[in-house]
Amino acid sequence: xxxxxxxxxxxxxxxxxxxxxxxxxxxxxxxxxxxxxxxxxxxxxxxxxxxxxxxxxxxxxxxxxxxxxxxxxxxxxxxxxxxxxxxxxxxxxxxxxxxxxxxxxxxxxxxxxxxxxxxxxxxxxxxxxxxxxxxxxxxxxxxxxxxxxxxxxxxxxxxxxxxxxxxxxxxxxxxxxxxxxxxxxxxxxxxxxxxxxxxxxxxxxxxxxxxxxxxxxxxxxxxxxxxxxxxxxxxxxxxxxxxxxxxxxxxxxxxxxxxxxxxxxxxxxxxxxxxxxx
Amino acid sequence: xxxxxxxxxxxxxxxxxxxxxxxxxxxxxxxxxxxxxxxxxxxxxxxxxxxxxxxxxxxxxxxxxxxxxxxxxxxxxxxxxxxxxxxxxxxxxxxxxxxxxxxxxxxxxxxxxxxxxxxxxxxxxxxxxxxxxxxxxxxxxxxxxxxxxxxxxxxxxxxxxxxxxxxxxxxxxxxxxxxxxxxxxxxxxxxxxxxxxxxxxxxxxxxxxxxxxxxxxxxxxxxxxxxxxxxxxxxxxxxxxxxxxxxxxxxxxxxxxxxxxxxxxxxxxxxxxxxxxx
Numbered sequence: 001x002x003x004x005x006x007x008x009x010x011x012x013x014x015x016x017x018x019x020x021x022x023x024x025x026x027x028x029x030x031x032x033x034x035x036x037x038x039x040x041x042x043x044x045x046x047x048x049x050x051x052x053x054x055x056x057x058x059x060x061x062x063x064x065x066x067x068x069x070x071x072x073x074x075x076x077x078x079x080x081x082x083x084x085x086x087x088x089x090x091x092x093x094x095x096x097x098x099x100x101x102x103x104x105x106x107x108x109x110x111x112x113x114x115x116x117x118x119x120x121x122x123x124x125x126x127x128x129x130x131x132x133x134x135x136x137x138x139x140x141x142x143x144x145x146x147x148x149x150x151x152x153x154x155x156x157x158x159x160x161x162x163x164x165x166x167x168x169x170x171x172x173x174x175x176x177x178x179x180x181x182x183x184x185x186x187x188x189x190x191x192x193x194x195x196x197x198x199x200x201x202x203x204x205x206x207x208x209x210x211x212x213x214x215x216x217x218x219x220x221x222x223x224x225x226x227x228x229x230x231x232x233x234x235x236x237x238x239x240x241x242x243x244x245x246x247x248x249x250x251x252x253x254x255x256x257x258x259x260x261x262x263x264x265x266x267x268x269x270x271x272x273x274x275x276x277x278x
Numbered sequence: 279x280x281x282x283x284x285x286x287x288x289x290x291x292x293x294x295x296x297x298x299x300x301x302x303x304x305x306x307x308x309x310x311x312x313x314x315x316x317x318x319x320x321x322x323x324x325x326x327x328x329x330x331x332x333x334x335x336x337x338x339x340x341x342x343x344x345x346x347x348x349x350x351x352x353x354x355x356x357x358x359x360x361x362x363x364x365x366x367x368x369x370x371x372x373x374x375x376x377x378x379x380x381x382x383x384x385x386x387x388x389x390x391x392x393x394x395x396x397x398x399x400x401x402x403x404x405x406x407x408x409x410x411x412x413x414x415x416x417x418x419x420x421x422x423x424x425x426x427x428x429x430x431x432x433x434x435x436x437x438x439x440x441x442x443x444x445x446x447x448x449x450x451x452x453x454x455x456x457x458x459x460x461x462x463x464x465x466x467x468x469x470x471x472x473x474x475x476x477x478x479x480x481x482x483x484x485x486x487x488x489x490x491x492x493x494x495x496x497x498x499x500x501x502x503x504x505x506x507x508x509x510x511x512x513x514x515x516x517x518x519x520x521x522x523x524x525x526x527x528x529x530x531x532x533x534x535x536x537x538x539x540x541x542x543x544x545x546x547x548x549x550x551x552x553x554x555x556x
Contacts, residue, residue, distance in 0.1 A: 008500065009537035064342050066540070222286065259287035262344070 001133055004029065010070040011036040014060065019129060023121035024083035025114050030126065031056040032134060033066055037073035042137035044165075044276040045075045045130060046269070047122070049145030049152040052181070053100045056080050059146075062258035068266050072273040075136050079126060081148065083115040096181045097188060103176065104152030105200045107189035116189055119200075123156060142272040144168040146261055147225070150217070151176055154202035154235075158210040166275035168216035168268045170261045171223055174235035177201040181229050206238040214245040216271045218264045220254030279411055282307065288348040289314040292338065297407060301399035302361035303392050308404065309334040310412060311344055315351035320415035322443075322554040323353045323408060324547070325400070327423030327430040330459070331378045334358050337424070340536035346544050350551040353414050357404060359426065361393040374459045375466060381454065382430030383478045385467035394467055397478075401434060420550040422446040424539055425503070428495070429454055432480040432513075436488040444553035446494035446546045448539045449501055452513035455479040459507050484516040492523040494549045496542045498532030 004016040012035040021028040037043055046069070048059055056078045059065070069076050082102030089111045090098035107116035131138045143164045145153035150172020157167035176182035177197045190196045198204040219232045226232075232248055239246035254260040282294040290313040299306040315321055324347070326337055334356045337343070347354050360380030367389045368376035385394035409416040421442045423431035428450020435445035454460035455475045468474045476482035497510045504510075510526055517524035532538040 007533055007535055007537040008498075008531040008541070010541045014537055061340050061536075064345065064540075066537075067342065067544075220286075253286040255285055257285055258339075259285040259292055259344075262342075263286070263288045266345075 001129060010066040012070045014066060021121055021125060023117045023125045026083045026085045026088050029056055029080055031060045031078040033069055033076040034134060035070045035073045038135040042135050043073050043075045044140035045077060045136045045138065046272050047143040048076060048078045049104060049149030050081050051147030051149050053095050054081050062262060064262035064265050065269060068269045072269060074269065074273060075134060077130055079122060082118065088115045097185045101185060103148060103182065103185055104156065105189055109189060109191050112189050140165060140276045142166040142276055144268055146170040148173055151202065155200055155205060157212050158202060158205040161212050166272045167212055168271055171219050171230055171256055172217060173230060174232060175201055175203045177204060179229045203234050203238040206242045211242060212244060216247045216268060218249050218251055220251050220256065220260045222253050223256040225256055279407060288344040290348045292344060299399055299403060301395045301403045304361045304363045304366050307334055307358055309338045309356040311347055311354040312412060313348045313351045313353065316413040320413050321351050321353045322418035323355060323414045323416065324550050325421040326354060326356045327382060327427030328359050329425030329427050331373050332359050340540060342540035342543050343547060346547045350547060352547065352551060353412060355408055357400060360396065366393045375463045379463060381426060381460065381463055382434065383467055387467060387469050390467050418443060418554045420444040420554055422546055424448040426451055429480065433478055433483060435490050436480060436483040439490050444550045445490055446549055449497050449508055449534055450495060451508060452510060453479055453481045455482060457507045481512050481516040484520045489520065490522060494525045494546060496527050496529055498529045498534065498538045500531050501534040503534055
């Protein structure tokens, strides 16, 4: 693991690191905030998954998570959203596929299957690296994210209900298999057989019997992607049928940007901290 | 005035605007955060001046000021750091002069005197525009800034002790007339006669009899510019001799970045809100 930068922030350390990922067969960059409490004890780990076009850096710059994470004693890990670099297949003019659009799945189709394995990367390789190099209590993990990263958080939590103590999302893509900006990506990564998409679709996972205790979801009413791409009512229906406690908050006048995310970041951090325990 | 963007944030509105500036003879862009209280009453105005290379956007993205400004009912105005655009003279490869390096002065030397008039812009033209277009109580203004913007805040406050209710700075350039990164700029903007530099040098202004009630200054000890460019002890000496109440806090391990600024942003907002009154 290489340290790219570290900077003191709110009493903790905001770092950026990279490593040669075997899952993604390329160099991967990620950000970790370590709170001041880590000097004395291992701290719980909160994973933040970002949205389309983002790297580790967007939330690091604009997410406003460090003040309260430092107070609550949370390590916050912010991975990249896809493999990147020379030799990694991409569609340069398509922001909904390839670089910045890994959709937190393991691709099975060529030429993507070699690199686009964000699901394995985030559930196996990177947790092992975090556990090895940071003062992290890996028995206490939670996960959240924005938009495509909200999709990632929901689907990963539904498949690992024991590992993650809590899950929340900002404006998540709740049914990527039917949304215009994600369906073509699932087809290219996973092939035409839609049955293979179901493990990467929160509503399908719930329909197929996966469960999680509770979700917190915030969604802005002025979000331009609300009606076509996000459609939180589909998650509401699925959770209602399955008996999953969903707290869905429609936030009046908020858009899809980090101004929305940062406005409710504190609520999400508190939600996770409460469930991660002291 | 043109509205470039508005976005709901922490209950208020973060906007970006532009206008044809007569002071700078070019289109100028600035950011304004309007807190929710402005729906009911005019709110005090806090000016934030940014550092070298920045635009209005850096602090808007990374400054983490909106949460508490919304709570305290502060309008926060974040101007650009220089004139810009076609026809504005610049030294493209020099980050310490020209675009992004206006040093909050009125240039007198050609070819800069026509555009580089940030002092007039910030003390006359932009306040008039803010007073006209925003729910601002212009009888209650305060000012702060970072690095070159800290220099701007200190010098502008010292020349207008009645207008600004309070002044603070993050890692300010306190004596630009002798620092390596600013002395060449002062010479190019103002000419070789160093007497003309004194109105744009906080320590010289204090030596020349200008006064301000109190300053809050935070300075990171791991700031790479501390010993050569910033030298807060020069401000400490000047304030001590002049009887100005300086609260200088050396912040252990903090660098020159927005991680430092955002870590102490709340303290500065509270400092200003207390002095701006309810």
